[in-house]
Amino acid sequence: METLSISKDLNDDYFSILVDESRDVSCKEQMAIVLRYVDRRGSVMERFIGTIHVRDTSALSLRNEVVGLLAQHSLSPSYIRGQCYDGANNMQRDLNGLKILIQKESKGAHSIHYFAHQLQVTLVAISRRxxxxxxxxxxxxxxxxxxxxxxxxxxxxxxxxxxxxxxxxxxxxxxxxxx
The missing domain is CATH 1.20.5 (Single alpha-helices involved in coiled-coils or other helix-helix interfaces)
Known part of the structure; x- marks a missing residue:
């Protein structure tokens, strides 16, 4: 499904974001963004919407990239109702982490720790051995x-x-x- 059609497929305007930032094999910092939403049929959907090369991994820079990618797909950050990040300091920091910056734009954007990231890291480590x-x-x-x-x-x-x-x-x- 193309991302532009995701905004049309939303049951309402609300959605959640899952964001993970890491270094790729070429040592570039990349941020991946996934949307989670309820479609018009009432099914919970998760759609990958993009990977962005980020030079600056500060919370403000990541927030600007997230908001920019959402805007490209006619999605407003004010409709974010859930946000999911790993435990990185720039994501979770209580005063000026990405979760707080997003909550300033959308008071209903509750944050949940992304434990699947830990599972993925564990599975990768085990599979190597x-x-x-x-x-x-x-x-x-x-x-x-x-x-x-x-x-x-x-x-x-x-x-x-x-x-x-x-x-x-x-x-x-x-x-x-x-x-």
């Missing part, structure tokens, strides 16, 4: 890429999961929670 883990992660990555690349495969997977859930409910292995 253990061939079985590296092979497993490669297999999972290939499967995900194959399923994501085809609506037909995605539909087949969803149908298969629905049948498994129905069977588990029928056997009493799963229970539904009353609404």
């Amino acid at each position: 253990c061939d079985e883990v590296r092979e497993l992660l490669s297999l999972v990555s290939n499967i995900l890429n194959m399923v994501r690349a085809s609506f037909k495969r995605r539909d087949e997977l969803l149908e298969s999961q629905a049948k498994e859930i129905e069977e588990a409910l029928r056997k009493g292995e799963l229970e539904t929670v009353g609404a």
